[in-house]
Amino acid sequence: MSTMELSLAEMMQEMGRKARRAALKLAALKPAAKNAAIEAMAVSFLENTDLIVAENAKDLEKAQANGLSAAAIDRLKLDPKRIAALAGALREIVALPDPVGEMFNVRTRPNGLRIGQVRAPIGVIGIIYESRPNVTADAGALCLKSGNATILRGGSEAFHSNSILARLMDEASASVGLPEGAIQFIPTTDRAAVGELLKLKGLVDLIIPRGGKPLIERISRESEIPVIKHLDGNCSVFVDASADQDMAVKIAVNSKAQRTGVCNAAETLLVHADIADEFLPKVCAALQDKKVEIRGDEWTQRLVSGAKAATEDDWYAEYLDLIIAVKVVRTFEEAVEFINHYGSHHTDTIVTRDHDNAMNFTRMVDSSCVHINCSTRFSDGGEYGLGAEIGISTDKLHARGPMGLVELTTPKWIVFGEGQIRG
Amino acid sequence: MSTMELSLAEMMQEMGRKARRAALKLAALKPAAKNAAIEAMAVSFLENTDLIVAENAKDLEKAQANGLSAAAIDRLKLDPKRIAALAGALREIVALPDPVGEMFNVRTRPNGLRIGQVRAPIGVIGIIYESRPNVTADAGALCLKSGNATILRGGSEAFHSNSILARLMDEASASVGLPEGAIQFIPTTDRAAVGELLKLKGLVDLIIPRGGKPLIERISRESEIPVIKHLDGNCSVFVDASADQDMAVKIAVNSKAQRTGVCNAAETLLVHADIADEFLPKVCAALQDKKVEIRGDEWTQRLVSGAKAATEDDWYAEYLDLIIAVKVVRTFEEAVEFINHYGSHHTDTIVTRDHDNAMNFTRMVDSSCVHINCSTRFSDGGEYGLGAEIGISTDKLHARGPMGLVELTTPKWIVFGEGQIRG
Numbered sequence: 001m002s003t004m005e006l007s008l009a010e011m012m013q014e015m016g017r018k019a020r021r022a023a024l025k026l027a028a029l030k031p032a033a034k035n036a037a038i039e040a041m042a043v044s045f046l047e048n049t050d051l052i053v054a055e056n057a058k059d060l061e062k063a064q065a066n067g068l069s070a071a072a073i074d075r076l077k078l079d080p081k082r083i084a085a086l087a088g089a090l091r092e093i094v095a096l097p098d099p100v101g102e103m104f105n106v107r108t109r110p111n112g113l114r115i116g117q118v119r120a121p122i123g124v125i126g127i128i129y130e131s132r133p134n135v136t137a138d139a140g141a142l143c144l145k146s147g148n149a150t151i152l153r154g155g156s157e158a159f160h161s162n163s164i165l166a167r168l169m170d171e172a173s174a175s176v177g178l179p180e181g182a183i184q185f186i187p188t189t190d191r192a193a194v195g196e197l198l199k200l201k202g203l204v205d206l207i208i209p210r211g212g213k214p215l216i217e218r219i220s221r222e223s224e225i226p227v228i229k230h231l232d233g234n235c236s237v238f239v240d241a242s243a244d245q246d247m248a249v250k251i252a253v254n255s256k257a258q259r260t261g262v263c264n265a266a267e268t269l270l271v272h273a274d275i276a277d278e279f280l281p282k283v284c285a286a287l288q289d290k291k292v293e294i295r296g297d298e299w300t301q302r303l304v305s306g307a308k309a310a311t312e313d314d315w316y317a318e319y320l321d322l323i324i325a326v327k328v329v330r331t332f333e334e335a336v337e338f339i340n341h342y343g344s345h346h347t348d349t350i351v352t353r354d355h356d357n358a359m360n361f362t363r364m365v366d367s368s369c370v371h372i373n374c375s376t377r378f379s380d381g382g383e384y385g386l387g388a389e390i391g392i393s394t395d396k397l398h399a400r401g402p403m404g405l406v407e408l409t410t411p412k413w414i415v416f417g418e419g420q421i422r423g
Numbered sequence: 424m425s426t427m428e429l430s431l432a433e434m435m436q437e438m439g440r441k442a443r444r445a446a447l448k449l450a451a452l453k454p455a456a457k458n459a460a461i462e463a464m465a466v467s468f469l470e471n472t473d474l475i476v477a478e479n480a481k482d483l484e485k486a487q488a489n490g491l492s493a494a495a496i497d498r499l500k501l502d503p504k505r506i507a508a509l510a511g512a513l514r515e516i517v518a519l520p521d522p523v524g525e526m527f528n529v530r531t532r533p534n535g536l537r538i539g540q541v542r543a544p545i546g547v548i549g550i551i552y553e554s555r556p557n558v559t560a561d562a563g564a565l566c567l568k569s570g571n572a573t574i575l576r577g578g579s580e581a582f583h584s585n586s587i588l589a590r591l592m593d594e595a596s597a598s599v600g601l602p603e604g605a606i607q608f609i610p611t612t613d614r615a616a617v618g619e620l621l622k623l624k625g626l627v628d629l630i631i632p633r634g635g636k637p638l639i640e641r642i643s644r645e646s647e648i649p650v651i652k653h654l655d656g657n658c659s660v661f662v663d664a665s666a667d668q669d670m671a672v673k674i675a676v677n678s679k680a681q682r683t684g685v686c687n688a689a690e691t692l693l694v695h696a697d698i699a700d701e702f703l704p705k706v707c708a709a710l711q712d713k714k715v716e717i718r719g720d721e722w723t724q725r726l727v728s729g730a731k732a733a734t735e736d737d738w739y740a741e742y743l744d745l746i747i748a749v750k751v752v753r754t755f756e757e758a759v760e761f762i763n764h765y766g767s768h769h770t771d772t773i774v775t776r777d778h779d780n781a782m783n784f785t786r787m788v789d790s791s792c793v794h795i796n797c798s799t800r801f802s803d804g805g806e807y808g809l810g811a812e813i814g815i816s817t818d819k820l821h822a823r824g825p826m827g828l829v830e831l832t833t834p835k836w837i838v839f840g841e842g843q844i845r846g
């Protein structure tokens with residue numbers, strides 16, 4: 001191992017220890033102290049707008065030199081209006097209820113022991129992300145509000161922007177009495193730092209990667225620390241035989257075309273054979289009106305002019321584009337099995353007027369979010385009324401679906417006694 | 424890869440697919456159907472007592488031939504009385520409330536969507552265990568009651584006993600209309616089968632290993648499937664300066680000596696410096712009366728005759744024996760940091776009359792079970808009033824502490840709409 005690698009490993013371990021020390025103190029803080037810190041961060045963003053813009057300019061300059069697309073450069077850009085929006089998002093997090101300390105499952109046992117579960121912070125959370133600098137602000141503040149220390153690792157394109165935001169947040173937080181190191185940003189773009197982060201077992205409790213599927217799969221494979229994954233959204237709309245067909249057309253079009261580049265957009269349309277001949281031409285015409293390309297099975301191709309042939313790959317695809325895969329299914333069970341096999345366990349909708357099918361769809365479809373008679377596009381923390389989210393988990397354990405403040409905590413059992421011993 | 428390995432891999436994949444098909448049907452079952460299946464298992468155990476005894480005799484014969492200890496052979500043995508106890512344990516599981524379908528976090532949004540979380544089975548659970556045949560019955564029935572299919576892998580010493588119990592359970596379950604393959608036992612003692620099981624990503628959702636720490640660490644390292652660990656129990660009793668000292672002696676002795684071979688027995692005693700000179704001689708005399716060996720820091724050795732010197736290894740040790748490590752701490756914070764550093768995040772107790780310290784102990788000690796003024800020995804599903812447990816998780820994510828039926832489920836979000844689309 002070279003000296004350079006050794007010192008990177010040491011640097012990451014020191015960050016881990018600093019985060020662990022901060023986490024111990026954060027766990028005992030009252031909500032008002034954490035809210036004061038997040039409010040101080042918002043104030044700091046507003047007061048340091050010029051500094052943030054100057055640091056952001058370094059990233060923009062590099063992006064232009066590297067020939068990034070105009071859209072990518074725009075996503076990177078922070079101007080006074082966007083910085084004010086970051087501060088506003090922090091204040092929304094201040095307004096959310098604090099989950100830490102909530103007790104549940106409380107019971108008194110015959111021997112007088114009072115036993116219950118209490119929500120506690122997870123501890124130290126590593127967040128690895130590719131996207132815009134606003135993740136730095138949102139993720140850092142959500143983790144702090146839930147009593148966790150964070151080690152942040154953003155994409156190299158936004159290195160200077162992320163660094164200054166994280167530094168201002170940690171300084172603001174320390175200025176109102178919180179421990180230093182509650183929010184740390186890895187101070188290098190060296191990719192080996194991620195590998196070192198994933199080895200900090202005992203110092204880091206959880207890794208949350210946010211980005212493309214290849215990034216997330218690589219991190220899940222390499223990590224010695226538990227990972228909660230936010231993989232792809234191959235979402236389906238299943239139109240049952242009993243569906244209100246006008247409603248089904250609206251839901252299919254909205255799920256597919258209202259916005260295409262998002263994980264809760266529909267990628268597959270399943271139609272029950274009993275209504276296929278009547279329904280398919282209507283829904284496909286409405287989709288084609290919105291410039292959606294149809295890739296269908298034989299039945300669909302027979303009925304819909306302009307429909308291309310769907311391949312096996314199409315059933316698995318997350319297009320994130322104006323394309324939809326369309327298939328006719330013979331039975332309700334076939335639809336469920338198709339979704340469980342080809343889907344990504346993110347969000348799936350049934351359109352039906354049959355109550356048994358509606359209820360069995362919620363029981364048998366193995367997805368984080370199961371919708372009845374509404375668009376797939378509703379599956380996110382804001383639309384569910386949970387407030388800001390750190391992502392949408394496609395895992396089954398710990399957190400499933402939108403991950404808000406509650407999902408950044410873990411329940412521990414506490415037992416209050418008065419001297420009881422076991423007989 | 425040899426033909427033999429290939430066919431083992433194929434066999435495991437077929438078990439995985441069979442379990443997955445069963446799980447789809449189990450998810451939609453009503454509580455009464457699952458209870459009828461577990462009751463049928465209890466009846467089958469009683470009716471097939473002779474068959475179980477005969478199969479068990481094969482394991483006992485091999486155990487004697489291999490020179491197992493009398494204690495190990497006794498743990499393996501199934502006689503009519505113990506088989507009746509297995510049936511009785513199944514009937515206790517019938518009597519527990521069914522968590523599947525429970526709704527919570529229910530809210531109606533301004534657009535009329537009704538949104539909530541509902542407890543759903545995890546799916547297919549692989550259980551790898553070393554211990555007695557009763558785990559086959561308990562684990563299979565707990566998983567089935569929570570709507571999960573199981574693939575069981577018990578220790579080779581109990582191969583025939585485990586195989587017959589699992590077969591009777593699956594047959595009894597199928598006889599009342601449940602899907603075949605709800606409970607499967609791996610039909611070989613070939614160790615490579617475990618490796619193949621741990622590769623069944625997509626077919627198996629969760630691995631729960633139960634056994635010694637080396638087994639669990641190996642499985643966690645090798646598995647491509649999420650694992651919930653039940654690692655060691657290095658539990659502490661911290662006697663604070665303000666403690667009721669008579670109570671503290673009783674709690675320390677009970678935590679250490681009431682039963683030693685269990686994960687919730689205490690292995691470390693921490694005493695606040697302000698009372699050490701008075702308290703240490705009393706508590707150590709009481710422990711020595713129970714034949715407990717004292718391994719202490721210098722302060723303890725000075726005060727307690729017969730105390731040996733504790734090494735760094737002693738602070739980490741899970742003795743599972745009549746030995747305790749004893750240390751004096753200068754402050755409350757030192758006790759918390761010592762427990763978080765050397766402990767195993769299982770169960771820790773404070774004895775105190777100081778309310779702030781009691782509450783801060785619950786917030787700052789990073790353990791599954793945090794006890795105030797009572798024995799560490801209370802941390803299990805039965806004592807907590809949860810009913811049968813599948814183990815005690817020392818992980819922080821998904822399940823922490825005793826894992827009962829609720830912890831064998833996962834919440835999914837369901838949304839009931841009437842045609843809503845996103846604007």
